[in-house]
Amino acid sequence: MSLKALNISYTYQKKTPFEHKALNNVSVEIPKGSFTGIIGRTGCGKSTLLKHFNGLLTADEGKIIVDDVEADSKNVREIRKKVGLVFQYPEYQLFEDTVYRDVAYGLNREKISDEEKKERVIEALKTVGLDESYLERSPYELSGGRKRRVALAGVIVMKPQYLILDEPAAGLDPVGRRKIFSYIKKLQTEQGITIALVSHSMEDMADYADNLIVMDEGVVVTEDTPENVFRKTEMLEKLGLAVPQISKVWEILRKEFPELPDSIYTVQGAAEEIKKHMGGESK
Amino acid sequence: MKPAIGQYIPGNSFLHRTDPRIKILMTVIYMVAIMFIDSFIGYAASGAVLVAAVIASRLSPIYVLKSVKPLIFLILLTIVLNIFFYGGETLWAQFWIIKIYKEAILFSVKMALRILILVAGASLLTFTTSSIALTDGLERLMSPLEFIHFPAHDIAMMMSIALRFIPIFSDEATRIMDAQKSRGAEFDTGGLIKKVKGLVPIIIPLIVSAFRRAEDLASAMEARCYRGGKGRTRFKVLKFTWRDPLAFAIITALLVCIIVFSL
Incomplete structure (x- = not known):
């Protein structure tokens, strides 16, 4: 049970002077229940790959397999129900006059009663930290971060088993970032939704992801745990990426104290190691 | 695109x-x-x-x-x-x-x-x-009309802005359509009325973004001291x-x- 891409290739604007090969024989697997991060510099094909998982783009070659079922043009509705996709700046897709109606938009095609619809909307809003008082408000009068959470709820309400997000925290302030990531993490830990997420923040990836896919120029460079990926500082820098800031600090510390363990990439992990090293007494 | x-x-x-x-x-x-x-x-x-x-x-x-x-x-x-x-x-x-x-x-x-x-x-x-060359050429061709107070520059500027924004809006429309599709919308099924109604979730965000972009563009032009065509060099x-x-x-x-x- 997983979300799989097998030998996917995709070219934009085929047979024109603007032809651009975005994906070149890409094979990845997003294991069920994981929090998979996808990193790579701008234009490396991340967003193109995400669109394939949701049936918005059909690969020129290769196939997408969702829970052992191959995606094709016939089962695209089932696939979209299973795999929710949240675009970059999803708040720009809001259009209804109340939050309730906007979040419920995806449910309009489902044959469910009004009460059930309302329940699901309230539940979805709760998972992104918004209470019932927002139901009748206009999405356009909310703040940027809240708008984004409403848009997120509009996808969560469909109860996807896989949730794919393209830079969900782009353009938010640090508090907004942390909030949105904590809601997404909760979806994984409490509801068992598999998360696949694109982000340019290595710190966020270090804090939340348990599986990392590194892409460059339309190919997958590596797929591994964050520990193993962030150990390859040189490779990441060659790809226009970086290691989390704390890893750099840690390297400097290790020069002074070689007895410290290597591969620390979260602030929390670093704090614990330092505490241990100092005998666990300091505050 | x-x-x-x-x-x-x-x-x-x-x-x-x-x-x-x-x-x-x-x-x-x-x-x-x-x-x-x-x-x-x-x-x-x-x-x-x-x-x-x-x-x-x-x-x-x-x-x-x-x-x-x-x-x-x-x-x-x-x-x-x-x-x-x-x-x-x-x-x-x-x-x-x-x-x-x-x-x-x-x-x-x-x-x-x-x-x-x-x-x-x-x-x-x-x-x-290119659209820039096109509007530039048009402006020059229309410039004799400025004697009778025909706003050649303004019209050329409006044209070039309009042309410039066509690909932006078509990209944006695709993006919004994709977003709505991935939360269950279907645009190619149902009767005519259903299809037209199905466009609302695309058109409203598109209009909102058009106004946002227009405002941004106006501020950007003002910030660069754009005051119309008079005395502008190329x-x-x-x-x-x-x-x-x-x-x-x-x-x-x-x-x-x-x-x-x-x-």
């Missing part, structure tokens, strides 16, 4: 490097000439001019053919309507109350040719001229080269011949 009809295709051919003012004038003259032509020899000759221009543009002829593709329905419709309703003298066929005359068929074929050549010619202009000044009088002379001579012979 799909390549739009008439989208600029960068190149370095004779036609690409010809001054936009000349190209605009040539296109206008060409179109006017097509309207005068009324014989098959004339159409063949102007078709040959078009083929020569395509060769001079070094573009694949497929683009030019593609540019007339959306018009097939319109052309077929005019052919059918003309065949049925354009009278004549020589009766060729008759079914029930429908009479088909020789003149009607000839007339509708000419109409179809006229539309095809017109559109192909016009799209060749936009294929080989980084790239349009200059005539040897190509331009040559191109102009060739096309004018050809078209004069066409008109004279086909009248």
Whole structure:
């Protein structure tokens, strides 16, 4: 049970002077229940790959397999129900006059009663930290971060088993970032939704992801745990990426104290190691 | 993003490097000439001019053919309507109350040719001229009208902004459609009313973003002290080269011949 891409290739604007090969024989697997991060510099094909998982783009070659079922043009509705996709700046897709109606938009095609619809909307809003008082408000009068959470709820309400997000925290302030990531993490830990997420923040990836896919120029460079990926500082820098800031600090510390363990990439992990090293007494 | 009809295709051919003012004038003259032509020899000759221009543009002829593709329905419709309703003298066929005359068929074929050549010619202009060059050329061509207080610069500026935003909005529309699709929307099913209603979730965010972009653009222009056309200088000044009088002379001579012979 997983979300799989097998030998996917995709070219934009085929047979024109603007032809651009975005994906070149890409094979990845997003294991069920994981929090998979996808990193790579701008234009490396991340967003193109995400669109394939949701049936918005059909690969020129290769196939997408969702829970052992191959995606094709016939089962695209089932696939979209299973795999929710949240675009970059999803708040720009809001259009209804109340939050309730906007979040419920995806449910309009489902044959469910009004009460059930309302329940699901309230539940979805709760998972992104918004209470019932927002139901009748206009999405356009909310703040940027809240708008984004409403848009997120509009996808969560469909109860996807896989949730794919393209830079969900782009353009938010640090508090907004942390909030949105904590809601997404909760979806994984409490509801068992598999998360696949694109982000340019290595710190966020270090804090939340348990599986990392590194892409460059339309190919997958590596797929591994964050520990193993962030150990390859040189490779990441060659790809226009970086290691989390704390890893750099840690390297400097290790020069002074070689007895410290290597591969620390979260602030929390670093704090614990330092505490241990100092005998666990300091505050 | 799909390549739009008439989208600029960068190149370095004779036609690409010809001054936009000349190209605009040539296109206008060409179109006017097509309207005068009324014989098959004339159409063949102007078709040959078009083929020569395509060769001079070094573009694949497929683009030019593609540019007339959306018009097939319109052309077929005019052919059918003309065949049925354009009278004549020589009766060729008759079914029930429908009479088909020789003149009607000839007339509708000419109409179809006229539309095809017109559109192909016009799209060749936009294929080989960037929108900046196009509006720049238009502004210069219209500038004599400023004597009678015609706002040539403002109109050119509005045009170039409008042209610039077409790909942006088509990208944005695709993005919003994708977003709504991935939360369960379907745009290609149901009856007409259902389909039109289905567009609301795309149109509203699109309008909202149009206003947002307009505001951003206005602030950006103000921040750079844009105050209209007066006293504005250019980084790239349009200059005539040897190509331009040559191109102009060739096309004018050809078209004069066409008109004279086909009248």
